[in-house]
Amino acid sequence: MHEEKVALTKNQIAALRKAAETRSIQDIFVVACGGSLATLYPILYILDRETNAVHVSSVNAAEFFHNPPHRLGDHSLVILNSQSGTTPETVSAARLAHERGALTAAFTTVPGSAIETVVDFPIYYYDDPVNPYPLLLSIFPEVYQLAFSLVDLLNGSNCLPGMETAMEHLETVCQRAVSDFAPQAREFARKHRTEQLIYTVSAGLDRCIAYILTNCSFMESVWRHSSPSRRRTLPWRLRSCWKRHPCCGFSRARPLPPGRRAGCEVSAAGHR
Amino acid sequence: MHEEKVALTKNQIAALRKAAETRSIQDIFVVACGGSLATLYPILYILDRETNAVHVSSVNAAEFFHNPPHRLGDHSLVILNSQSGTTPETVSAARLAHERGALTAAFTTVPGSAIETVVDFPIYYYDDPVNPYPLLLSIFPEVYQLAFSLVDLLNGSNCLPGMETAMEHLETVCQRAVSDFAPQAREFARKHRTEQLIYTVSAGLDRCIAYILTNCSFMESVWRHSSPSRRRTLPWRLRSCWKRHPCCGFSRARPLPPGRRAGCEVSAAGHR
Numbered sequence: 001m002h003e004e005k006v007a008l009t010k011n012q013i014a015a016l017r018k019a020a021e022t023r024s025i026q027d028i029f030v031v032a033c034g035g036s037l038a039t040l041y042p043i044l045y046i047l048d049r050e051t052n053a054v055h056v057s058s059v060n061a062a063e064f065f066h067n068p069p070h071r072l073g074d075h076s077l078v079i080l081n082s083q084s085g086t087t088p089e090t091v092s093a094a095r096l097a098h099e100r101g102a103l104t105a106a107f108t109t110v111p112g113s114a115i116e117t118v119v120d121f122p123i124y125y126y127d128d129p130v131n132p133y134p135l136l137l138s139i140f141p142e143v144y145q146l147a148f149s150l151v152d153l154l155n156g157s158n159c160l161p162g163m164e165t166a167m168e169h170l171e172t173v174c175q176r177a178v179s180d181f182a183p184q185a186r187e188f189a190r191k192h193r194t195e196q197l198i199y200t201v202s203a204g205l206d207r208c209i210a211y212i213l214t215n216c217s218f219m220e221s222v223w224r225h226s227s228p229s230r231r232r233t234l235p236w237r238l239r240s241c242w243k244r245h246p247c248c249g250f251s252r253a254r255p256l257p258p259g260r261r262a263g264c265e266v267s268a269a270g271h272r
Numbered sequence: 273m274h275e276e277k278v279a280l281t282k283n284q285i286a287a288l289r290k291a292a293e294t295r296s297i298q299d300i301f302v303v304a305c306g307g308s309l310a311t312l313y314p315i316l317y318i319l320d321r322e323t324n325a326v327h328v329s330s331v332n333a334a335e336f337f338h339n340p341p342h343r344l345g346d347h348s349l350v351i352l353n354s355q356s357g358t359t360p361e362t363v364s365a366a367r368l369a370h371e372r373g374a375l376t377a378a379f380t381t382v383p384g385s386a387i388e389t390v391v392d393f394p395i396y397y398y399d400d401p402v403n404p405y406p407l408l409l410s411i412f413p414e415v416y417q418l419a420f421s422l423v424d425l426l427n428g429s430n431c432l433p434g435m436e437t438a439m440e441h442l443e444t445v446c447q448r449a450v451s452d453f454a455p456q457a458r459e460f461a462r463k464h465r466t467e468q469l470i471y472t473v474s475a476g477l478d479r480c481i482a483y484i485l486t487n488c489s490f491m492e493s494v495w496r497h498s499s500p501s502r503r504r505t506l507p508w509r510l511r512s513c514w515k516r517h518p519c520c521g522f523s524r525a526r527p528l529p530p531g532r533r534a535g536c537e538v539s540a541a542g543h544r
Contacts, residue, residue: 027327048329052343055299055327057320063476071324197469197497204335214499225469227486227499 005137008124010164013142016105016121017149023103025077028056028150031064031093032081035216039139040081040107041208046147053154061089065096074101079146081139082106083127085113094118107139134171141167197225277409280396282436285414288377288393289421295375298347300328300422303336303365307488308353311411312379313480315351318419325426333361337368346373351418353411354378355399357385366390379411406443413439469497 028047030040037060044056054077057069061080072078078097082090085108095118097104104119109127116122125142126133135141145167148159192198198218202210210228218226300319302312309332316328326349329341333352344350350369354362357380367390369376377393381400388394397414398405407413417439420431464470470490474482482500490498 048341048343049339050342052345055329055343057327057329060475067321067476069320070322071320071327073324203332204339225497225499227497 002134002137005124005126005133009137009142009145012121012123013146013149016103016123016146017153019103019120020077020150020153023077024075025054025103025154026075027069027071028054028077028079029064029069029072029097029102030056030058030079030081031061031097032090033061033087035212036081036083036087036090036107037061038208038211038215039143040079041211042140042143042205043079043147043150045205046144047150047154050151051154054150061087061093064093065089068096068100072097072100072102076100076102078102078104080104080106080115080119081108082113082115083109085110085115087115091115091118107142135174136167136170141170195224197227200226200228202228274406274409277396277398277405281409281414281417284393284395285418285421288375288395288418289425291375291392292349292422292425295349296347297326297349297375297426299341299343300326300349300351301336301341301344301369301374302328302330302351302353303333303369304353304362305333305359307484308355308359308362308379309333310480310483310487311415312351312353313483314412314415314477315419315422317477318416319422319426322423323426326422333359333365336365337361340368340372344369344372344374348372348374349422350374350376352376352378352387352391353380354385354387355381357382357387359387363387363390379414407446408439408442413442467496469499472498472500474500 028043030037030043032040037058041058044058047054047056055071059069076097078094080090080094080097085106090106091114094104094106094115098118098120103121105121105123106115106119107123107125108115109125111122111124123142123146125139126137127139145160145163148163152158152160198214200210200214200218207228214226214228218224300315302309302315304312309330313330316330319326319328327343331341348369350366352362352366352369357378362378363386366376366378366387370390370392375393376391377395378387378391379395379397380387381397383394383396395414395418397411398409399411417432417435420435424430424432470486472482472486472490479500486498486500490496
């Protein structure tokens with residue numbers, strides 16, 4: 001039933017690639033606010049590691065608008081994301097990018113919204129928790145498909161078909177993962193449902209997920225205080241808590257009195 | 273009494289610039305862990321906005337080593353920072369960059385330490401709270417001087433002398449600021465000294481300071497839970513707290529029961 005939408009997505013990404021082919025793209029900027037910016041992070045991470053043909057930057061939309069990168073111009077591709085299509089900072093950033101001659105594309109769930117009036121290419125995705133579409137049509141698969149479409153364009157490779165096939169299996173793979181890990185997840189939730197503070201830890205490509213988990217899930221949805229940390233750069237105090245509470249990660253991290261830093265030594269041996 | 277050290281710093285930055293002149297530098301990577309990476313952020317921010325001649329990225333040292341950028345090579349300048357000169361991830365990253373043919377420089381407080389054995393140019397700075405050097409010799413002024421030295425090299429401009437003069441006035445300016453704001457700071461500390469959770473909010477160039485305040489000052493030094501947030505992408509709940517507690521920023525942010533989201537409307541009017 002969703003074949004038409006899948007085809008639309010593929011065509012939108014293909015159209016953007018075709019337009020990019022006619023330009024000498026040297027810089028790609030991914031631009032949005034908060035969680036919307038986090039969802040674009042795979043474009044930066046994948047291109048940084050797969051090609052030397054362009055340079056990719058991730059920029060907060062308000063900062064992009066008020067203090068734009070010097071390199072922004074007609075050799076730039078600017079990829080934005082506004083779920084509603086109306087986020088004022090992201091629409092302003094899109095307009096500025098367009099005025100500077102950049103090729104512009106915007107992910108959005110709302111056809112006909114404000115951001116569409118200022119970008120060259122909209123890319124629709126679907127995000128409706130009440131009536132969920134297949135994962136294939138949510139934003140991450142589209143972001144990955146766009147990333148590998150650009151890798152192919154820049155490297156002369158042919159990765160996109162493999163990525164598209166992988167995305168077609170995403171629903172099954174995720175359902176299996178949910179089923180396999182549901183007992184552990186429920187047990188974790190049962191034990192820690194009253195925690196008022198949850199730290200999330202991540203590295204590499206997972207940083208976007210940690211941001212979303214911290215800001216969108218824990219803070220916005222279940223109203224818990226939360227903070228993201230990067231693996232290998234954790235504050236000592238949290239590392240020591242981790243040693244003492246291996247079952248629950250960092251969620252039991254609590255202040256120890258200054259001077260009582262034995263945990264640091266344990267961590268120093270265990271983690272450094 | 274510190275003239276010799278000031279001269280040494282200037283000479284080290286000049287030597288790095290001279291070496292960079294002999295190469296066709298296309299990419300600059302700033303690489304370190306945690307707070308040390310935060311201190312290098314001005315290089316990225318300033319060069320991004322002042323020149324289109326290079327591309328600058330900020331990369332966590334462990335990620336740089338395990339999953340290096342595709343563009344890393346002999347057209348790269350890699351600038352690292354390890355206060356002790358021994359941080360294993362940063363030393364490994366420096367070694368990898370050197371092996372890939374990049375020009376390498378490392379900020380460090382310890383002459384003769386491990387990182388010096390693998391980089392082309394060490395840049396010494398001073399960081400001893402017990403016996404403080406003038407601010408001119410701490411890392412931020414050196415980072416700013418290096419940033420504008422590179423801007424001058426890439427743009428053919430002459431900003432560095434102005435920056436050096438500014439740095440010579442830093443001690444006086446900071447003492448005046450401390451004296452002017454000490455009463456407010458003490459009042460804030462008195463009111464909130466028992467807060468267990470402190471959010472820091474920042475934008476633009478100040479992001480590096482917010483990271484240091486959050487992770488190095490609040491978490492590491494005074495053992496308080498803390499989380500950084502970016503201005504304009506704050507979770508709604510915190511925005512509403514800010515509205516209700518303008519005097520203390522976000523430090524009083526506490527969970528409100530789900531459903532009680534009146535504050536969001538206030539914020540929607542006030543901030544969006």
